Amino acid sequence: ELNLVNELVGTSTGGASQTFTVAFPPVDDLDDLIVKVNNVAWTRLDTFIGTDPTDEVYTFDFTTGTVTFGDGTQGKIPPTGNTITVSYTPDTILFGKETSEQLWIGVQSIDVIANTVTVELERVAPPDTSSCQTLRSPILGVTGVFLNSDPNRLGTNFFSGGSFNTVTGVITLGTSLPNTDDVLIDYTYEIDDDNESSFVQIGRTTKSATLNSIPSNNGKKLNFRIVVPSSASPSSPQKIRFKLRVEYKQ
Numbered sequence: 001e002l003n004l005v006n007e008l009v010g011t012s013t014g015g016a017s018q019t020f021t022v023a024f025p026p027v028d029d030l031d032d033l034i035v036k037v038n039n040v041a042w043t044r045l046d047t048f049i050g051t052d053p054t055d056e057v058y059t060f061d062f063t064t065g066t067v068t069f070g071d072g073t074q075g076k077i078p079p080t081g082n083t084i085t086v087s088y089t090p091d092t093i094l095f096g097k098e099t100s101e102q103l104w105i106g107v108q109s110i111d112v113i114a115n116t117v118t119v120e121l122e123r124v125a126p127p128d129t130s131s132c133q134t135l136r137s138p139i140l141g142v143t144g145v146f147l148n149s150d151p152n153r154l155g156t157n158f159f160s161g162g163s164f165n166t167v168t169g170v171i172t173l174g175t176s177l178p179n180t181d182d183v184l185i186d187y188t189y190e191i192d193d194d195n196e197s198s199f200v201q202i203g204r205t206t207k208s209a210t211l212n213s214i215p216s217n218n219g220k221k222l223n224f225r226i227v228v229p230s231s232a233s234p235s236s237p238q239k240i241r242f243k244l245r246v247e248y249k250q
Contacts, residue, residue, distance in 0.1 A: 006087045008151075009067070012037070014080030016071035024090040025065030031089040033060060035067050038082040048074040129177040131170055132185070142171055144186035151184065158183075 009020040027033065035042055035058055042056040051057055051074045058075070059068045067086060070076050078084065132145060145159040161174025177183065 005090065006085065008083060008085050010084050012069075012078035012080055012082045012084060014077060016077060017068065018078065019066050019068045020084050020086070021067075022065035022086050022088060025063065026091040027060075027062045027065050028089040028091045029062040032087070034087040035060070036085045036087075037078045039085075051075045129180055131172050132177075132183055141166075142185060144184075145171060145173060145177075146184045146186075147177070148184055153184075153186075 005022070005024065007022055009022060012018060033044065035044065037056070040056070042058050044060055045051070045057045046059065048057065048059065048070050051070065053070075053072055053074075054076055055070070056076050057070065060066070061068075065088075067084070069078055142159055142162075142164040144153065144157045145162075146153050146157060147155060150156075156175060158173045158175045158177055159171060163172045164170075165172075171185070
C-alpha cells in the first residue's frame, strides 16, 4: 500500500470555517490521519455542534480530502499565519501499488518545471559544516541545501557556489552551515517516462497559478512539466492529477 504523505496544505488566514484540501484524495479512512496547526495536533470530530470557541478541533471529509476548521463560535479558528499540515495515506484504489520494477507517483500541478526531487531530510556529516552528503543515488545534480528550520527555502541556499561529486555523493557547500544539524537537500533524478501516463482531471479550480510542490507517495516532492491532452484541458485553470509510471535509470 502507499506510504504516509505528510503534506503542508496551507496557511491560516484567520477567517471562519476555513477549508484545506489534500493533494491526493480520497484518503484511506482505515489509516492514521493527523492534522496539525503549527505542529500541534488537533482533534477530529464528526461535527462542531457543542464545541467551544477555544476547542482545537476540525472535521474531515475522507472522500474529498477536505479538512474544515471552526468558525470561532463552534470550534477554534487557527491563528493567522499558522501552517496547516495533514498526514494521511491516499486510498490505494486510485493510486495502485508499488512493485520492485515500477513506481507510481501522483503529481498535482498546473505548470511545474523539470524533474526536481526535494528530499525532506538528509544528514550532514558531523562535525564538518562545509560539506554534507546525499543519502540516495543515482543523482544527476544538486540544486540547493537549506537548514531544516527553513522548509520553504526562504533563507540561505548553502549550496550556491558549491559543487557536487556524482560518484561519492559529497556536496561541497558554497557557504558553511552554522551547525551540524540535519539539512534539506534539493537535487535532480534522471526520470524515464515510459509513455504510459494516465491523466485525470480534478473538478476544482486552482487558487493560484504559482508553483506549488506536492509530496509524492514516496515522501519526496517531484515536479514535471506536463502537456495535458486537449481532451482533458479545461477552459479555465484547473488542477490536473495524473499517475506517471517512471523508473530511475541506474
